Amino acid sequence: MKFQRQAKILDLIDQFEIETQEELSEHLRDLGYTTTQATVSRDIKELRLIKILSSTTGKYRYAVATSEVENSFTNRLRNIFKECVTEISYAQNMVVIKTLPGLGQAAAMAIDAMRDKRVIGTLGGDDTVFIVMRDESVASQFCSEAQKTLL
Structure with a gap:
């Protein structure tokens, strides 16, 4: 909550x-x-x-x-990711983030709040976030950064 x-x-x-x-x-x-x-x-x-x-x-x-903003993942986004993200993957320029039930929109809003120029848009559901990135290389980079956040 x-x-x-x-x-x-x-x-x-x-x-x-x-x-x-x-x-x-x-x-x-x-x-x-x-x-x-x-x-x-x-x-x-x-x-x-x-x-x-x-x-x-x-x-x-x-x-x-x-x-x-010290880098593309702020402290608040790290906290949200550590608490609710269960899986992150990408295909071409699209990133899919799986979360605990009820936290997809919170994760999407946190990503939107970053105002990351690599992100074209997000769509947050109950337990899934769909992100459209500028291209495949930034999607890969974004996923790597996000996965490091989870460790």
Whole structure:
């Protein structure tokens, strides 16, 4: 549940200009997540979210710290992968990731949040993530990096 909630938080701050923890909690509640302010605060800390000045409204909003990306697999993605991925394989430019039941969408959202230029798109199901990559060589590279994450 934690990883799904955190993946949803990343999705929400990408879609909306969220200024406060209370506002983030409201969005989560609207999606069926019952969380306390303390839980949201911990999630923000674990995801290493920062507040940046919005270019459209002039107010501060939550965003992912760009300095956090040390390579193509961030710490949060490593955690999600370690907890839920059971198998990774590729064929040509397509990658298929098998997860524990109910965690496919969380893994897909984590991959989307990476904003990796090699990824064209993801599709997350209950226990499977389908990823279209730019070409076969980057699919192979992505799988190698992901498999190292699981070790």
